[in-house]
Amino acid sequence: MRVVTSTPDLSLATGAGRWVLLATILGSALAGIDATVVNVALPALGEALDAEFSALQWTVSAYALTLASFILLGGTLGDRFGRRRVFVVGVVWFAVASLACGLAQDVGTLIAARAVQGVGAALLTPGSLALLQVSFRTEDRARAIGAWSGLGGVATAIGPLLGGWLVDVASWRWVFLINLPLAAVVVWIAARHVPETHDDAADGTAVDWAGGILGAVALAGLTFALIESSRGPVVVMAALAVGLAGAVGFVVRERRAAYPVLPLGVFTSAQFSAVNGVTFLVYGGFGVVFFLLVVQLQEVTGFGPVAAGSALLPVTALMLVLSARSGALAARIGPRLQMSVGPLVCATGLLLLARVGAGDTYLADVLPGVVVFGLGLAIMVAPLTAAALGAAPDEHAGMASGVNNAVARTGGLLAVAAIPVLAGVTDGAARGFERALWVSAAILVVSGLVAAVTVRNDVLAPDSPSDAADEPTQHLSHCGVGAPPLASACDDEGHTTTRRAVPDGT
DSSP: OOEEOSOOOBOTTSHHHHHHHHHHHHHHHHHHHHHHHHHHHHHHHHHHTTOOHHHHHHHHHHHHHHHHHHHHHHHHHHHHHOHHHHHHHHHHHHHHHHHHHHHOSSHHHHHHHHHHHHHHHHHHHHHHHHHHHHHBOHHHHHHHHHHHHHHHHHHHHHHHHHHHHHHHHTOTTHHHHTHHHHHHHHHHHHHHHOOEEOOGGGTTOOOOHHHHHHHHHHHHHHHHHHHTGGGOHHHHHHHHHHHHHHHHHHHHHHHHOSSOSSOGGGGGSHHHHHHHHHHHHHHHHHHTHHHHHHHHIIIIIOOOHHHHHTTTHHHHHHHHHHHHHHHHHHHHHOSHHHHHHHHHHHHHHHHHHTTOOTTOOIIIIIHHHHHHHHHHHHHHHHHHHHHHHHHSOGGGHHHHHHHHHHHHHHHHHHHHHHHHHHHTOOSOTTTTHHHHHHHHHHHHHHHHHHHHHHOOGGGGSOSSHHHHHHOOEEEEOOOOSSSOOOEEEEOTTSOBOOOOOOOOOO
């Protein structure tokens, strides 16, 4: 095993550099595609496994729960034990869980396998970006991360279309089984061509396993109480008690741990707390849309799996084209306007989509809402992520992106659990779909108002002109719809460093 702790030296012009880039793109594509492709298969697997609507919720939520709970821990493990090692473990873990999903004979087994799959995604997702930032020389790093970002965005966009095609021509099981050959290729490339790296400063540090587990218990208790609310008050109260105990234990643990997975001091910044509050509301507002819309299009409107899977492609296209420009605008005028207006535009798109029903056509009835929704996301996501980085205390700025990403995933997880219950969507998308999107739109409106009141424009301003000149370059991944883009900041020697974030459109 080749261990690299010195200055990174890979170039995109060499075969070695291209191999590393390919491994990270394919690895991140595994988790990115799976986060969206499964939604398209929900009607088919629900029918095949005789699953109730709550079981379909768990199929989505089990994956999101463990991914949100352990993504910060995944990055820490890579720094401590080797980024390539943890990345490969995550890929293999993900593949084995995908096999279990594809072979599941009942919905309980499928849900359990999805939870295990989320842990694998939490291990490989932060590792893919970390491998790039520590392996490439300074002059090639921006291009490498740009290629990773763009191709990762394309892979995520293709996911629902691929899932619809697999369901249409084969079976819903192939939505999971297709991960196996891709994972095998990633492991082979990583073993032969990706150098091992780790953080020397992390040697000997304790891993906050207890913090990650307690965070998962807290989210699991709350999610169970929301999804299984029909089981009666005793069950709901017991689940809430477990969730509350987990949350209290998590806070106590993070205050006492020598190396916590989430240093609570990062929230001493009022602006960082405000931006993450907006993040939680925003991603909670539209998190349920990707779950319900593809089901509505298949079960009620009459679309096939392929047509339903490709319905949201314009969203990704708009974000890929406009997000960098939106980030550059926020750097000039501050993020508050875009963080206030973007959610309102998204809410308008959801209200247009809420009218979709039986017999509607894509161009006349679905596309207008999708385009407006995508424009709202393009306006909002890049400024929101840059604000989260810029608002973090200096000593925790390198962690700010991961925290913001985890907060967003938590908001989406709880939305999938809660909004269908609030809207009365208990027997499928046909009942309560319109109400669910109205609830989501209302949450987005509230998030826009909160941003207007709490977010300051100077959150992106560097401390001084000299500070700005000396700061390392910030790199943002593509603006995904599952969570804000992960970001990295490196100094000229390739080491992760803290900074005041100003988006430069990279």
